[in-house]
Amino acid sequence: MKMKILNKLGRIAFYLCVICLVIYSIGPIIWMLLSSLRPKVEFFTIPPTFFPKTWTLENYYSLFRETPFVQFLLNSMWVSIGAILVSAVVGVMAAYSLARFNYRGRNLFSIFSLFAYMLPSILLVIPLYLLAVKIQLVNKLQGLVWAYVALTMPYCIWTLRSFFATLPTELEEASFIDGCGRVSALIRVVLPMLIPAIIAVVVFTFQYVWNEYMFALVFITSDANRTFPVGLESFVTSYDVYWEWILSGSILVSIPAVIVFLLTQRSLIRGYGAGAIKG
Amino acid sequence: MPVPNNGVLHLVKKDNFPKNPNIERLAAVRKLHAQKKDNYIGIAFLIPALLLMLVLIVYPLVNAFYLSFHRQMIYEIKGVFIGFNNYIRILKDSAFWDAFKLSVIWTFSTITGQVLIGVVAALILHEDFKGRSLARAFVMLPFFMPTVAVTLMWKWLLNEQYGAVNYILMALGLINEPVSWLGSSDLALFSIIMIGIWRFFPFVTINVLARLQTIQQELYEAASVDGANAWQKFWNITFPAIKSVLAVVILLRSLFMFNKVDIIMLLTRGGPGTSTLTLPVQAYSYAFEGMQIGRGSANAVIQFLIVLTFIIIYLRVTKKAQEGA
Numbered sequence: 001m002k003m004k005i006l007n008k009l010g011r012i013a014f015y016l017c018v019i020c021l022v023i024y025s026i027g028p029i030i031w032m033l034l035s036s037l038r039p040k041v042e043f044f045t046i047p048p049t050f051f052p053k054t055w056t057l058e059n060y061y062s063l064f065r066e067t068p069f070v071q072f073l074l075n076s077m078w079v080s081i082g083a084i085l086v087s088a089v090v091g092v093m094a095a096y097s098l099a100r101f102n103y104r105g106r107n108l109f110s111i112f113s114l115f116a117y118m119l120p121s122i123l124l125v126i127p128l129y130l131l132a133v134k135i136q137l138v139n140k141l142q143g144l145v146w147a148y149v150a151l152t153m154p155y156c157i158w159t160l161r162s163f164f165a166t167l168p169t170e171l172e173e174a175s176f177i178d179g180c181g182r183v184s185a186l187i188r189v190v191l192p193m194l195i196p197a198i199i200a201v202v203v204f205t206f207q208y209v210w211n212e213y214m215f216a217l218v219f220i221t222s223d224a225n226r227t228f229p230v231g232l233e234s235f236v237t238s239y240d241v242y243w244e245w246i247l248s249g250s251i252l253v254s255i256p257a258v259i260v261f262l263l264t265q266r267s268l269i270r271g272y273g274a275g276a277i278k279g
Numbered sequence: 280m281p282v283p284n285n286g287v288l289h290l291v292k293k294d295n296f297p298k299n300p301n302i303e304r305l306a307a308v309r310k311l312h313a314q315k316k317d318n319y320i321g322i323a324f325l326i327p328a329l330l331l332m333l334v335l336i337v338y339p340l341v342n343a344f345y346l347s348f349h350r351q352m353i354y355e356i357k358g359v360f361i362g363f364n365n366y367i368r369i370l371k372d373s374a375f376w377d378a379f380k381l382s383v384i385w386t387f388s389t390i391t392g393q394v395l396i397g398v399v400a401a402l403i404l405h406e407d408f409k410g411r412s413l414a415r416a417f418v419m420l421p422f423f424m425p426t427v428a429v430t431l432m433w434k435w436l437l438n439e440q441y442g443a444v445n446y447i448l449m450a451l452g453l454i455n456e457p458v459s460w461l462g463s464s465d466l467a468l469f470s471i472i473m474i475g476i477w478r479f480f481p482f483v484t485i486n487v488l489a490r491l492q493t494i495q496q497e498l499y500e501a502a503s504v505d506g507a508n509a510w511q512k513f514w515n516i517t518f519p520a521i522k523s524v525l526a527v528v529i530l531l532r533s534l535f536m537f538n539k540v541d542i543i544m545l546l547t548r549g550g551p552g553t554s555t556l557t558l559p560v561q562a563y564s565y566a567f568e569g570m571q572i573g574r575g576s577a578n579a580v581i582q583f584l585i586v587l588t589f590i591i592i593y594l595r596v597t598k599k600a601q602e603g604a
Contacts, residue, residue, distance in 0.1 A: 014403075014406070014408070015408070017403055018403060018408065018414055021399075021400055021403055021404075021414070021418060022414055022417045022418065024477075025417055025418045025419075025420055025421055025477075025481075026417045026418075026420055026421075028432060028433070028436055028477075029420060029421075029424065029432065031436060031443055032428075032432045032435060032436075035435065043441065044440070044441045046441065046446070047446060047450075048441070048443060048446055086331075090327045090328050090331060091328070093324045093325070093327060093328065094324065094325050094327070094328030094329075096324055097321045097322065097323075097324035097325040097328075098325065100321065101318050101320075101321025101322070101324075102318060102321075103318045103321060103322060106325075109325070109329075109332075111594060111598065112332070113332075114594060114597065115590060115594060116332070116336045118534060118586075118589075118590045118593065119336075119340070119583065120537075120538040120559060120579065120582055120583055120586060121538065121540065122538065122540055122559040122562050122563060122579045122582065123340070123343050123576075123579040123580065123582070123583045124336070124339050124340070124343070125563075125566075126343060126346065126566050126572050126575055126576050126579065127338070127339035127340070127342035127343045127346065127576075128335070128339050130342065130346075130572070131334075131338070131339060131342075146335060147335075149331060149335060150331075150335035150336055150339070153328070153331060153332075153335075154332070154336065157328060182320050207423070210425055211425050211426045211427075211541070212541075213426060213427060213540075213541040213544065213545060214540050214541055214544065214563065217544075218567055228425075228427070229425065229426065229427040229541075232427050232428075232431060233427060233431070233545060236431075236434075243435060246431050246435070247431075247432075247435065250425075250427070250428035250431050250432055251428070253425050253427070253428055254424050254425055254428045257423055257424060257425050258420065258423060258424070260423075261416075261419065261420075261423035262416065265415070265416055265419060
């Protein structure tokens, strides 16, 4: 009997721990979400209420109506897609070469990829900015794409190459017998097997580019080409802080990131590509 | 299902495909891989990556070192060679050592907090309970929100006049008057460290959780039969199992935290004053606010040399794990 009560108490204590942990993690996010759904006058009422007194989407409407937020978002998407395409395609080709051929220096190249991934971004931002100035890619989204390729491609190569090493070569060899060339073997036989790693690489690149702030701040000088990390921050001006746009914008840009996370979280925790995020 | 290399887990666990030795006729084909002619095709596949690597990594890297020996403003095309003067000036400057100290404090405290909370969270989320997968998703969220969203969110929560944090603390009677969390030089460092911990603990949780799931349940059952208590089970079974993951996670996180720019820039810009000006933020402000790219580069190079030790250790561990597998 005593044992039973003790067990029950333990269970309650455990659930309390779970609840604390969950509140710690998402409490702040929920508060932001609820704040974004109240009219601006309610922002500054004291004491604040947990739920809005009036629920409204006014902040979201005015974000779309009165700010270039849509432009920021489109720019971010453009840059993400560009960097993902280059990093993934070039990464797959390089990884295939590194894992399936024998030539001198291929191990060195792999290790250098991992090394490049760990370089402090502050070390690269100055020379890359000068390079962008030289080839006139400053304040162009294309320049930002190449900078993001520099930041994400090395890790993509490394991840894909390591994954390649775990794949059997028999299928490819069988396809050679069937008369496939190297290129068609890569496309028809290898790529399908590579899909989990490609997903990991795409998610990594997306998260990185979607988050990136410093390069965007340095490279882009006009509102028209701004990505949202710098764009949202520009709502904090020296005269006023436009919380209504900041809160609603922050919620909106979080949605794609959270969706990508939810789609991949099961495999993340199982171990595919855990840590495939540089953060 | 094979596991793609992921920076952490591959050091611990390695799945191998069973090789099929029966296909003898493939022996001839396998030679293809070693053939010289075929290797040219292989190198051709590498060329795009090689070019991009040269233009986007190697050249900038060399240029960063080159710039660090010059006095050059950001709008100048060519700088003046001044040898080690940038380095000497930086190392003699107390501002550098202040920034260094801040970087060490920032890295050490955020890592400690992340690991403590991250491991506890992983242990909790590893238990079986109702709503576990939902709880798991919630707990991972701080790490997957965009940086700018979480930093602006914390600015909102920590706002001196109408922030929720001040309100709650005052309601609980823990403070008497509103506190300026990010705006006072005494508290700004503490605040960004707390935010750093909140943001990055899920990284530890993900990696530890993945490892926990590979521990055989029988071990715990056997320990229960032997009458071990929860603490003994943790210390003798769980901890040895997650030790190596933790080591790698701490190494990686130290590297990333030390190099962290965005979260600090967005929250405080290194201020107020220089109270949160860590090394990378200082390098940024020299290069892009002070426009002295020579000096900024020298700062960045010094920072690179500091983290190089971590990088080399990590590369070694990784190489060993790859060869050992």
